[in-house]
Structures are given as structure tokens and as C-alpha cells.
């Protein structure tokens with residue numbers, strides 16, 4: 001059988017071939033690997049080895065062998081992801097949810113993979129609404145290197161963007177790597193980039209997997225839980241406290257998940273009383289995700305939450321809905337400065353980060369691109385994407401006359417009806 005180290009998501013082991021470098025004879029079964037054995041890539045013990053499929057093994061083996069010789073770039077990991085996600089995602093140059101993409105179109109009850117719910121119109125609306133704003137170039141001003149740092153949840157981070165909460169390797173990502181490998185790549189890649197990663201929640205794995213992996217990452221991360229029963233959420237929040245997480249959240253827009261309901265883990269809409277009870281149950285900042293209207297944003301503010309997260313789940317829950325960039329300015333108008341605002345939806349580049357911040361967010365979050373890179377290259381590939389986005393954000397700030405994030409506002413944007 002064949003295995004992958006779920007800590008680094010890079011090292012692969014084939015029982016038949018053994019491993020010359022770590023002195024494992026051909027035919028050494030996993031149970032016969034000595035307890036003292038350590039992964040030659042990340043140094044973790046053999047407990048992190050988990051079985052993977054043969055086709056994924058060969059892809060990972062090629063990547064592992066090649067990385068030993070060469071430094072690989074983002075396009076290299078993108079090409080691995082494209083192969084891993086055959087039939088689900090084309091890893092196109094622009095991930096925009098447009099109708100001709102592999103991921104889009106009705107799925108008639110099958111998994112939506114990387115696409116959107118229904119006809120994928122909300123996913124498309126996220127992209128179109130953000131791109132309907134153009135950046136206004138303004139270059140005559142004394143030069144200063146842009147300060148991209150921001151304070152949030154009592155931490156100062158180097159960049160105003162994070163990785164969105166992601167999950168579901170089995171159904172949405174061709175079952176290519178174990179779920180915990182996805183989470184580790186997201187969390188470690190964010191941490192080593194001076195940011196904070198989020199992890200999601202899927203009924204395919206124990207509902208406390210994400211929070212435990214955040215704990216393993218010294219608490220540096222944010223688990224987002226599905227809106228299960230109050231009783232279960234209070235238990236998960238307690239566990240999050242024990243793991244000393246930076247913050248925790250609930251994706252309230254998960255309430256419509258037929259997948260969770262079908263897996264006998266019912267999810268619910270939450271009342272104002274219930275969200276306040278969740279906030280009051282912990283000292284940790286509580287984030288409510290899936291907010292798409294001013295009425296809900298005010299309720300989140302009134303609950304005492306740590307942040308309000310404007311998102312429609314990348315268009316994956318309610319089709320025929322508004323794009324995030326359509327609703328963000330009105331919501332920000334109501335709550336900005338009173339509570340941190342997080343927002344995601346088709347943010348792909350540093351230029352997009354600047355736009356969504358200008359529309360009112362304090363932190364931009366990136367989903368699909370980081371999921372692809374984490375399964376393909378773990379934290380190494382995720383870190384490369386953070387750098388890519390950071391470099392473009394810096395350029396964008398210089399060219400729009402912004403020295404720091406306080407200067408990023410609607411004045412740097414032009415609304416068009418593209």
C-alpha cells in the first residue's frame with residue numbers, strides 16, 4: 001500500500017519499494033516501520049502517514065522527487081492540482097465561475113465540487129461584481145513603501161488577507177489527500193506568511209478535526225464550525241478554548257446544507273438569542289460568517305461578536321443571490337469601525353484584495369485557489385500564493401496612492417457597469 005505524510009503533504013511511502021534514504025527495506029509494511037522513524041521532509045513520526053490512492057501517489061511521487069532537485073513555482077503546483085482535480089476544476093488562469101468552466105453548471109444532486117450551488121450564478125456574481133469596480137491609478141505623491149500590516153483579534157499581522165475556511169476533500173476534491181493534510185497546508189502556509197489561516201468543517205470527518213489541527217498548530221488559526229445544535233456548538237467552542245485558538249467562527253450560511261442533514265448531523269438557522277449565547281459562552285472572539293445583508297450585520301454587531309464575515313460561501317449555498325461586492329459597501333456603511341469586517345468572494349489577486357478592502361472590508365479572504373494549492377503542495381505552495389498576492393497588493397497600493405490601509409477607501413475605486 002501507499003502512504004503520504006499528512007503533516008508536510010509532500011513525502012510519500014510505497015511499502016513495496018521501501019525507502020532507501022530512511023533505510024526501509026523493500027516490502028517494509030507500515031506497521032513494521034520503527035517508532036523512531038521520522039519523515040525525511042518534515043521530521044514528523046510515522047503516525048502522520050496515511051494511505052492514499054495509487055493515481056494520487058504517482059502524482060505526489062513525481063512532485064516529491066522533483067522538489068528534491070529543483071525549486072518549484074506556483075505554476076508547477078497549479079499543474080499538479082489540475083491533474084488531481086480532473087473533472088472537478090480546470091485550474092484556469094482566472095477562477096471566475098463563468099458558465100463555460102468545468103466546475104459550473106447544474107449538478108442535479110451530485111457534489112458541486114469546486115462550483116457553485118444551482119446554476120452557479122452567485123459564484124459568477126461574486127466575480128462579476130468585484131470586477132465591476134476598477135482601480136483608479138494615482139501616482140503623483142511623495143513615495144512611501146506601503147504599510148500592509150493590520151491588527152485583528154489582538155494580533156498584528158503582516159498582510160490584510162487570510163485563507164478562507166475550506167473543507168471537504170472527499171466529496172469536493174476527488175478524495176486526493178486526507179482531510180487533515182488540507183487543513184495543515186492552509187494553516188501552516190498562512191502562519192509562515194505572517195497571516196492567519198481558517199479551516200472549515202465537513203460531515204465526512206469528525207466535526208472537531210479542524211479545531212484539533214488548529215491546536216496542533218499552536219492555536220495559530222481559526223476554526224469555523226457549522227451551525228449545528230447549540231449544545232454541540234457550545235462543546236466545540238469549549239474545545240476551541242482548550243486549543244487556545246486565535247478566534248473561532250460559525251458559518252451561519254451553512255444552515256441550508258442538505259449534505260450535513262443527510263449525514264445525520266443536522267444544521268440550523270440561529271436566532272439573535274442563540275448567537276448572543278454563543279458569544280457570551282467564551283472569551284475568544286466569535287466570528288459570524290455568511291452575512292449578506294445589513295439587517296443580519298446589525299444583529300451580529302449587537303451580539304458582541306468579534307467580527308462580521310461578509311460571504312455567500314463562494315456562491316456554494318444560495319444560488320441566484322447577490323455578489324459580495326454588491327452588498328459590502330452598504331453593510332460597511334452601517335457597521336465599519338464598530339466591529340472588524342471580513343469578506344470573501346472571488347478574491348484572486350492582490351489587486352482584488354485592495355478592491356474588497358476599499359469596498360469596506362478590514363480583511364479579505366481567499367478560498368478556491370488556496371484549497372487547490374494546499375492539496376497539491378501543502379504549506380509550501382500555499383505560502384507561494386500568499387507571497388504572490390502580497391507582492392501585487394504592494395504594487396496596487398503604490399499605484400493608487402495608498403501608503404497604508406487607512407488610506408484605502410472608495411475614493412480609489414471607480415464603479416462601472418461592466
Ligand SMILES: Cc1cc2nc3c(=O)[nH]c(=O)nc-3n(C[C@H](O)[C@H](O)[C@H](O)COP(=O)(O)O)c2cc1C
Nearest residue numbers: 164165166167200201251313314344345346367368
Ligand atoms: C471546496 C470548498 C469547500 C468549502 N468549505 C467550507 C467550509 O467547510 N466552511 C466554510 O465556512 N466555508 C467553506 N467554503 C467557503 C469558503 O470559506 C469561502 O467562503 C469561499 O470559498 C470564498 O469564495 P472563493 O472560493 O471564490 O474565494 C468552502 C469553499 C470551497 C470552494
